[in-house]
Amino acid sequence: MDLHAKTLTELAAGLDSGEYSSVELTQSLLERIAAHDEKLNAFVTVTSDNALAAAERADQARAAGEGGVLNGLPIVHKDIFCTRGVKTTCGSRMLDNFVSPYDATIVERLAAAGAVVLGKANMDEFAMGSSNETSFFGPVRNPWDLDRSPGGSSGGSAAAVAARLAPAATATDTGGSIRQPAALTGTVGIKPTYGRVSRYGMIAFASSLDQAGVITRSAEDAARLLGVMAGFDERDSTCLNEPVPDYVAELGQSIEGLKIGLVRQHFDEGLDADCSVRIKEAIAVLESLGATVVEVDMPNIDLSVPTYYVVAPAECSSNLSRFDGVRFGHRADDPEDLLDLYCRSRGEGFGDEVKRRIMTGTYVLSAGYYDAYYLKAQQVRHLIADDFKNAFEEVDVIAGPTAPTPAFKLGDKVDDPITMYLNDIYTIGANLGGFPGMSIPCGFVDGLPVGLHLVGHHFDESTLLRCAHAYQQVTDFHTACPEDFA
Ligand code: GLN
Numbered sequence: 001m002d003l004h005a006k007t008l009t010e011l012a013a014g015l016d017s018g019e020y021s022s023v024e025l026t027q028s029l030l031e032r033i034a035a036h037d038e039k040l041n042a043f044v045t046v047t048s049d050n051a052l053a054a055a056e057r058a059d060q061a062r063a064a065g066e067g068g069v070l071n072g073l074p075i076v077h078k079d080i081f082c083t084r085g086v087k088t089t090c091g092s093r094m095l096d097n098f099v100s101p102y103d104a105t106i107v108e109r110l111a112a113a114g115a116v117v118l119g120k121a122n123m124d125e126f127a128m129g130s131s132n133e134t135s136f137f138g139p140v141r142n143p144w145d146l147d148r149s150p151g152g153s154s155g156g157s158a159a160a161v162a163a164r165l166a167p168a169a170t171a172t173d174t175g176g177s178i179r180q181p182a183a184l185t186g187t188v189g190i191k192p193t194y195g196r197v198s199r200y201g202m203i204a205f206a207s208s209l210d211q212a213g214v215i216t217r218s219a220e221d222a223a224r225l226l227g228v229m230a231g232f233d234e235r236d237s238t239c240l241n242e243p244v245p246d247y248v249a250e251l252g253q254s255i256e257g258l259k260i261g262l263v264r265q266h267f268d269e270g271l272d273a274d275c276s277v278r279i280k281e282a283i284a285v286l287e288s289l290g291a292t293v294v295e296v297d298m299p300n301i302d303l304s305v306p307t308y309y310v311v312a313p314a315e316c317s318s319n320l321s322r323f324d325g326v327r328f329g330h331r332a333d334d335p336e337d338l339l340d341l342y343c344r345s346r347g348e349g350f351g352d353e354v355k356r357r358i359m360t361g362t363y364v365l366s367a368g369y370y371d372a373y374y375l376k377a378q379q380v381r382h383l384i385a386d387d388f389k390n391a392f393e394e395v396d397v398i399a400g401p402t403a404p405t406p407a408f409k410l411g412d413k414v415d416d417p418i419t420m421y422l423n424d425i426y427t428i429g430a431n432l433g434g435f436p437g438m439s440i441p442c443g444f445v446d447g448l449p450v451g452l453h454l455v456g457h458h459f460d461e462s463t464l465l466r467c468a469h470a471y472q473q474v475t476d477f478h479t480a481c482p483e484d485f486a
Contacts, residue, residue: 003028004164005481008073008221011167015062015072022055022062022072026116029074033118033165036485040141042150042159044079045087046119054116061114070228071114076169078157079120080127081107081212082201090203091123091135091153094329094349104201105236106170106212106229113228118166121156125351126320127177127205129153130423133414134353141410142185143482144448148407151181151423157215158185163485168216168225172202174209175308176402176427179439182215183402183451186441186480188468189215190222193459194434195240197226198233206315207238209308209431218478219440219468223247226461242459250462251469256290258467261395263298266426272405274445279401282442282452282471286399289470296395298387303380304428305421310364310377311432316354317361323349356417385433392457397467401426402439402451430455438464441477449477 003025006014014020030048037043051074058072082088082100084107089095103111111117124134132140132155140155142148143163150159157169158181171178173191182189191213202212214225227248232241260283267276287293323329325345332344350358364373391398403423413420430437435458439451452471456464472478 004032006167007218008167008216008224009218011073022058022116023052025072026051026055026074026118029118029166036163036165039146040143040159040163041138042122042140042156042163042165043119044089044091044122044137044156047086047117050086051116051118054111058114058116068113069224070110072116073114074116074118074166075110076118076121076157076160076166077107078123078154078169078171080123080172080203081170082203083107083117083120086120088120088203089136090127091125091137092349092351092354093136094323096136096330098329102201105198105233107201109228110170110225121154121160121169123156124153125354126203126316127153127172127174128316128353128357130176130180130420131408131410131413132156133410134351136351139410142407143485144186144407147409148448149184149410150407151184151403153177154181154215158182158187158189161185161187161215161217162482164481168214168221170212171215172210172212173431174205174312175431176424178213178215179427179437179451179453180403180423182439183453184407184449186449186477187215187217188219188222188438188440188478189213190226190438190461190464191430191436192226192230192461193436195238196242196436196459196461197229198236198239200233200235204319206312207319208315209312211431219465219472220248220251223251223465223469245462247462247465251466253466254290255286255467255470258291258397258463259395260286260291260293261296261391261398262293263301263398263400264295265298265301266400270404270422270425271401272445275401275405275450278443278445278450279452283399285471285475286467289474294395296391296398298391300380300383300387301429304384304432305425307377307380307384307432308428309360309421310373311381313357313361314365314374315361317358317365320354320358325349353417381432384429388429388433388435388455396456396463398455400453402453406445406448406450426453434458436461436464438468440468440471441480442475443477
């Protein structure tokens with residue numbers, strides 16, 4: 001079997017048995033990236049030399065009987081995570097030559113566990129987008145159909161994993177940016193509970209919503225990576241000091257008796273009819289494994305998208321004020337005065353979608369509008385979180401669609417922000433309430449992957465992973481590979 005076809009878990013076994021070395025594995029994936037990424041544009045930076053050096057160190061550690069739980073395993077980082085000595089662009093012209101002086105906590109933890117970083121993945125600019133078309137470095141293409149979007153904002157991470165250029169990638173999710181691209185590319189994506197994983201060194205978009213997670217090809221691989229990334233970090237004041245379970249050990253537990261809730265509002269006219277059939281089939285599989293299914297009502301869930309598009313822009317307008325050409329970011333040439341420097345640096349450095357969000361955010365935070373928009377949105381946010389809390393009194397997991405349609409054509413929605421925003425209609429609620437969410441492949445519509453969305457109670461990633469793993473033991477959608485990348 002070709003190495004690229006193997007999951008992270010399978011690769012770990014091969015490294016352990018000495019079937020191949022990390023250097024051989026890393027080399028073979030770097031060759032695949034060189035051969036295929038021109039079509040996909042999944043990478044902003046490929047770190048070949050660093051990767052080979054890290055692989056060599058991993059092989060030496062293994063020979064000495066040392067090395068962490070990910071020793072020698074290749075991964076990719078979304079280009080939103082600071083990586084010391086390597087460009088960190090966040091998909092923006094604003095940071096297109098920014099070399100971070102330090103590593104994000106998760107970058108540090110994964111490296112300490114022995115992971116080998118192949119490069120940095122393309123993404124929507126500052127993680128704002130659902131199609132990867134807002135990236136300064138151009139759109140990423142979906143390996144299942146190169147004319148289509150892989151979703152966003154973690155489209156590079158998702159496309160790299162789906163096309164077998166890397167077995168796993170880190171990603172971030174503010175409103176759906178891990179789960180929606182996972183759904184559109186037939187990969188597994190998990191956004192943990194808000195506060196589960198450190199955001200130190202992860203460039204901020206909307207601080208009360210942003211969370212780091214992973215995109216992989218199996219639930220088991222996601223469990224392995226999450227176990228390394230999760231846990232308290234004193235450098236992030238929003239990171240909670242909750243014990244991290246052994247996600248891998250808990251995977252094997254049966255889902256007999258698990259209670260699954262279906263949100264009535266998630267199966268209305270907004271959902272593509274064929275996708276709806278795939279989702280219902282997947283839920284039937286979970287039932288056949290011993291889960292029981294009940295309908296739950298979330299009366300406020302339809303307000304998720306408008307609420308998010310007040311809260312997220314407000315927070316982004318504040319977070320992105322640091323990119324002014326003086327403290328951080330692109331600096332315009334030959335400014336006339338300080339104001340001209342600020343205006344032109346920001347005007348040149350940011351793309352249209354980011355500017356739209358900054359303007360919306362500044363507006364909803366301004367005197368006279370704050371109460372009407374921002375405060376109101378925060379109140380509605382509580383009602384939405386309460387809908388989830390009430391549902392979790394009755395059920396262990398909420399299941400439904402991740403995205404309303406399979407992958408759409410590049411260019412199709414780019415001039416229509418509202419339609420684009422609606423792509424996250426099923427995922428945003430989990431961010432507003434801080435709940436963990438996961439997407440797993442559950443079939444195809446016209447040859448394009450469909451994702452099943454699972455949401456769990458705070459800090460209960462384990463149940464999501466267990467549910468996904470049980471499903472993947474009896475189905476093979478997650479092993480399907482796009483034809484051109486087999
Ligand atoms: N697509 C949503 C947005 O554009 C969510 C992005 C994200 O989760 N980072 O804001």
